Amino acid sequence: MKKSALQKARLAYQPKLPIALTSSLKMVEGKPTQSVADQEKIKELFPNTYGLPELRFEKDTASPKGGKPVNVGVILSGGQAPGGHNVISGLFDGIKRIHRDSRLFGFLMGPGGLVDHKYIELTSAIIDEYRNTGGFDIIGSGRTKLERKEQFDKALEILKELNIKAVVIIGGDDSNTNAAVLAEYYKSINAGVQVIGCPKTIDGDLKNDMIETSFGFDTATKVYSELIGNIECDCNSAKKYWHFIKLMGRSASHIALECALQTQPNVCIISEEVEAKNMTLDDVVNYIADIVAARAADGNNYGTVLIPEGLIEFIPAIKKLIAELNNVIAEHADDIAGIDTEKLPEYIKAHISAENAATLNSLPDDVARQLMLDRDPHGNVQVSLIETEKLLSNMVGKRLAAMKEEGKYVGKFAAQHHFFGYEGRCAAPSNFDTDYCYALGYNAACLVYAGVTGYMSSVRNLVKPAVQWICGGIPITMMMNIERRNGADKPVIQKALVRLDGKPFLKFADQRDKWAVNTCYVYPGPIQYFGPAEVCDQPSMTLKYEHEGK
Ligand code: FBP
Helix, strand or coil, X not given: CCCCHHHHHHHCCCCCCCHHHHCCEEEEEEEECCCCCCHHHHHHHCCCCCCCEEEEEEECCCCCCCCCCCEEEEEEECCCCCCHHHHHHHHHHHHHHHCCCCEEEEECCCHHHHHCXXXXXXXXXXXXXXXXXXXXXXXXXXXXXXXXXXXXXXXXHHHHHCCEEEEEEEECHHHHHHHHHHHHHHHHCCCCCEEEEEEECCCCCCCCCCCCCCECHHHHHHHHHHHHHHHHHHHHHHCCCEEEEEECCCCCCHHHHXXXXXXXXXXXXXXXXXXXXXXXXXXXHHHHHHHHHHHHHCCCCCEEEEEECCHHHHCHHHHHHHHHHHHHHHHCHHHHXXXXXXXXXXXXXXXXXXXXXXXXXXXXXXXXXXXHHCECCCCCECHHHCCHHHHHHHHHHHHHHHHHHCCCCCCCCCEEEEEECHHXXXXXXXXXXXXHHHHHHXXXXXXXXXXXXXXXXXXXXXXXXXHHCEEEEEEHHHHEEEEEECCEEEEEECCCCCCCCCHHHHHHHHHHHHHHXXXXXXXXXXXXXXXXXXXXXXXXXXXXXXXXXX
């Protein structure tokens, strides 16, 4: 494929490795771990992989021990996130360091490739083409849910055939949940296959003390912030539009919050706060309309509003509705499959409570339809398909018209709509993600060498220079709890939502009133790959604030 000048220059970039991984290393075991909640249930479901200790790699002074060649499989799972290719190149280099005859096999188009035996061998010629590049196109990705014994057994056939001793699953919370289930099953039958996870997702919702951030969040938020900054500058130049910008990120509002910290818009809605304050959709609309009116009173008929894509799920009444819809959709799956989509709303309304039916009726038809129909393979509402930015601007427009009648608003309101999501998922990774991902992959190879299973690759101390990063493994069961999914209680990795007592939110909350009425926009500009460290190597503001003073 023809390469751009930047792509060619990036190929020469040498990711920085944490010092612990550059030499011969020893593994230090921490204390046994517990799951974040529902300990007894998780322990019962994961008898072979529950309670494992945290692991940390340290530099060893002893001379390196040679390893045997090892064959490893790798899967990219779920939505794209910048840096995936570097996890793979780090893994490749890591297993080659164990032994130069080690081999890496990439399963195609996500977990489905493992079950359907679709793979390629990733040779150094292929890997070298993709170093430091964005995208998941080296082997493709997919959302097939790995959860059934037949799938695990089918997968084992190809793993045995290729003599693969370990599978590395690069995915978000749902894919790493599947990795934990697979690890437990293979351990229970002594399959001789390790399973290691890597924390991927632009959403930033797969994190805890040991996984400080998921990869891709840094680059994606920098791309969106550049675009928001450009819009703010346009908005501040023309002074005639209100821009409603929806940002990807699924349930959690980390992306919207990070972009707000970077660009200082007039409004940013945080779903977790909407839920905590028990706000209705009208409350959110009134909040925005009041800011539009206040700016109009100063003669400023323009502004920017950031909306997290998962907002709708956090409005308490709608959350209740979705919970009941999920149960009804699961319980009546056979009936629903046979019903004409036109008749489905009627059928569903007849099977839900009067209160929830009233909430459903209050929503515009297209939003109601999304909530009733579309779920991804993991049972998530496909929030990226709901046009919340249009829904809100429409409602704000109506509210402003009413305020005008009451004499509470004098101004003009013209809206533009944007949705930023896919634009950021395959961007060329920032220096942070380039280094972080390479280290995650290289570290995963060390976990393979250590012979462990059911662990997630953990690289932390990330606000420090890369050489000081701390590497190791964290048992995936440690992050799990029981949640209701597709009408049943399931063990899943607990999603990290925005903490309203966390520093990133508090910094935002402290300044938002000033940003609302005044125009305090910041224009971050495009990601820089070459140049001074303060321009090129800064981690996200979320990460910095979360670790301030630690
Ligand atoms: P992951 O959780 O798999 O990383 O997906 C992230 C994401 O980009 C979400 O922000 C978004 O809601 C979803 O994927 C969109 O899914 P799809 O790529 O299937 O349209």
